[in-house]
Ligand SMILES: Nc1ncnc2c1ncn2[C@@H]1O[C@H](COP(=O)(O)OP(=O)(O)OP(=O)(O)O)[C@@H](O)[C@H]1O
């Protein structure tokens with residue numbers, strides 16, 4: 242059997258601000274080609290957790306390894322695509338066409354002087370084709386709809402040919418009807434291109450059937466390999482601290 | 496008429512310096528505006544004035560001193576911002592008025608309140624020496640090369656600093672680089688545009704170009720054309736009406752801004 246190095250190896254992660262604990266004692270591993278959803282109540286620490294994985298916030302203590310390397314020593318950041326929460330809320334006067342934005346995804350792989358190579362061009366084209374935004378190429382991002390913009394942001398992340406895509410509430414701005422196809426698209430990236438996908442969401446109902454693993458985050462993390470079971474009423478009630486029957490009503494709406 | 500203007504050596508020097516400055520101010524200005532650094536450029540201009548004051552009083556080249564003081568100030572601002580998250584309009588306002596106060600006191604004590612100082616405040620086409628042109632061209636080329644090499648990184652950072660960082664862009668280094676380059680450009684510009692008005696030349700061409708709502712490259716080009724047009728027109732007006740060149744340049748760029756606003760109103 243082949244020994245597998247996890248993409249992320251997280252041990253005993255803690256994060257506190259001014260003595261107040263935001264996240265405590267979190268440990269998990271993320272392996273190649275996984276499809277993972279992170280859920281939890283507002284303010285539960287989901288965004289904080291992935292910001293730590295990306296080196297944007299420093300854990301109070303604990304260890305993060307990426308591809309077996311300490312986070313501080315990790316250099317191949319192009320392997321990790323990140324789409325932040327509210328990424329689609331760009332300043333409407335920012336001077337960028339859709340193509341300008343997707344090209345940004347190539348920035349760190351282009352040398353200081355090197356111009357935009359044929360390979361760069363190809364990667365940008367591929368990313369745009371996958372997210373179905375090729376025909377928006379010359380449109381200003383400020384003029385797009387929320388859902389279109391979100392697809393552009395993901396195309397930008399895909400342009401560096403990442404091995405893992407981390408998305409913070411990527412469905413913001415995507416209407417109810419498009420949600421299913423949006424998640425189907427993520428799933429396709431996972432299955433067809435082998436890209437590991439980790440996303441934060443509040444749409445428990447929409448994703449329930451498809452995810453392989455579910456992280457529930459509310460100060461502590463519960464890692465669950467059988468999501469259907471995790472979505473039982475009792476666990477939900479504990480996670481959100483409310484009567485989870487309400488959530489199940491929400492689920493049936495879809 | 497224009498032939499007459501260019502028959503003067505000082506006008507040739509002023510135009511040469513002015514064109515270099517227009518190119519530098521508009522290119523760096525694009526990043527200054529997109530990063531919301533407008534207040535930083537204003538503050539750096541006043542720090543440069545401290546250098547001018549030291550230069551005038553102590554007898555060093557004021558332009559060189561301006562470059563040195565503006566860079567020190569730029570590093571201090573960026574250090575406060577990155578190490579303490581201490582970055583707000585109020586901190587910049589404090590540094591701005593502090594610098595101005597220090598400059599005024601140095602100049603008063605040194606007895607240098609004179610026309611020479613006036614030209615550093617509002618710009619003057621009469622005062623550009625051949626050494627100034629050489630200094631502007633030399634430092635200006637370095638600044639221009641830096642901007643061109645790192646433009647794609649700076650653009651990415653302006654769009655989203657954190658996403659740029661997570662995709663491997665050296666954000667910290669480039670932030671220092673940008674403020675340093677801006678400091679150099681501001682210090683070089685005060686000969687022609689003056690300390691009190693250089694902020695306007697950096698910011699307004701880009702803000703005008705943004706009204707057209709076009710992509711990055713087009714925005715940069717429009718802003719460059721606006722800066723070149725207003726510097727040329729402003730210096731010409733300065734020549735024929737004996738007005739401080741900084742003031743006429745800023746009036747021209749303001750005129751362009753208003754026209755851009757009206758042309759693109761929705
Ligand atoms: N740098 C910080 N300084 C102070 N408080 C912070 C910081 N980072 C996170 N927090 C706090 O940590 C808590 C968790 O925030 P986080 O954004 O991670 O929640 P979330 O699960 O993503 O919520 P949402 O679903 O609303 O996006 C919040 O109470 C937030 O105020």
Ligand SMILES: [Mg+2]
Nearest residue numbers: 287288289326
């Ligand atoms: Mg969040």
